[in-house]
Amino acid sequence: MYSVLKYSASHLKLWNDFISQSKNGTFLFNRHFMDYHKDRFEDYSLMVFKDKKLVAVLPANRVEDKLFSHQGLTYGGFVFCENIKDFTSLVDIISQVGVFLKKQNFKSLKIKSIPEFYYKQKYLYNEIITCFNEQVEETKMVFAVDLTKKLTIHKNKLKKYRNNKHHFIIDKSNQFDRFWNDVLIPRLREKHQAQPVHSLSEIKYLSNLFPDNIKQFNIYLDNILLAGITIFEKDHVVKSQYGATTTLGEKYRALDYLFIHLINLYQKEGKQSFSMGTAFAKTPLGYNPGLKKQKEELGCTIFEQSIINLEFDD
Template identity: 50%
Template sequence: MDYRVVKYNSSYYDQWNRFVENSKNGTFLFHRDFMEYHQDRFDDFSLLVYRVQKLVAVFPANIVDNGVYSHQGLTYGGLVFEATISGDKVFHVFKTLINYLKEAKIEKLVVKQIPEFYCTQPNFEVPYEVSKYDYKLKREMVLAINYDKELVIHKSKLKSKRRGDKFDFKIKENDSFAIFWNNVLQPKLKERYGASPVHTLAEIEYLKVLFPNNIKQYNIYLKEEVLAGITVFDTGRVIKSQYGATTKQGEKLRALDYLFLFLIEKSKKEGRQFFSMGTVTDKSEMGFNEGLLKQKEELGCNIHIQDTFSLHLA
């Protein structure tokens, strides 16, 4: 079988995007417009894998020194496959990719898998292929609600909901991100962690223009005062809370809990499969933020796994 690897350039833009749209494990994060909004920060090394003339896989990636990584500007990555790919083809794709990287004198390959709940079909072929090589595994917890299972919300969160019902809260979907970024998110991150959002206000507003149906902002107000907000990434089957933050007044009124419960119920009614709240990884001895884990579990989430494989190729 004639498999070959081609390094991405802009002439493949349309083909890449069409492929991702019809793949079994791609989302809008792999669209070239999303990947390239911060192209000044990454040296792109994305690859396309063909069988004869047919595109069967793509790998969103960047290069650092002699290492190729699942694109480090994205929450998840890995190889993206055509919807009907079979296990034997994945074997040839992966082997061809490894040989291509070795010939290019690449010494390290890092593959950050997309969590399984984003995939329209099972997506375990790459972990199997990786097991044949010299590799290290990093495993992280991803918290998500599976709407096929019974939704269990902790009584403390339900109490916050009942309490919030007594206030005249208003929840709005906003086209502008400015009030949330400037009045809630940035001050909260700076105060608590001395950090800034991954996306600047200009970047998230630019991405909203490019992906108006995928990136959404919900704020909760008491009268005209914003109390909390959640930025949502919508991939169709999965709703992901990308950012969530509250003001001090909102914290007293449990406004963020109220907003989360609203969006969880809204997503359920819309027929979504999952509601993801992301990882809880930190640098503590346990490797995760205990308070954040508890918070997300009390909102109905269960633990899913995201694997990152580091392969030594030299």
């Protein structure tokens, strides 16, 4: 009933059209987004057909005999068409992919699941997780503000936001140079000995491809850049992909001010969720307690991101 095919460049339009009309796809799965770092990953994305009609895709890359829901993306897994409405179909599709991968001599498939708040139909999220119930290897915390409910921002942060006497200027643009060079790169290097996942040239390239999805918000005082947040926006969800502040910005609590401003802005626009990503850290706890507290005080709820590991027997 189902056939599985490895993606190739000749399928680009078919793939992108499918993602734009799917139940749970986001612009991160668009091939133009995925392929910006194709030199770093060996793509092995899959397409599932039923009677020659594309019904599901799996953005993925391979490392030797292991397949991963694409390691260059924040989340991934199976993306289904609108016509998939029953649990049996989900199981059949996933099973056929397993059969295909086993025939191709893969030993395992690891999936970083799409967090629940990206699904417009919550039942689909529950059913997909149920399919993999016994293969969930671990769960990670993902933080998001539910914009459909009354905000629960900590009273101290709200008080400072409302009583702020500084004449901040908040600028929205598709210009990233100043934030990357003057704030984000220096702060990540200073605090975490790290670099942004996206280089400046990469984020500018992606923004040119997806100007409606990737936006930069900066906050200034007397033309001095204090902090910035890079937003990835998809339908009902917005995600703060990057957020950073200068030392002076910390003094004025500029990043908190900008976050609260954007939370209010997107709630008024009718968005459903404002994602702030994870609080992951290489510590015994597995997360940064200070970052976790900060995100919770900004009104975030903790959602689970399941890490699923399917192993194929010989």
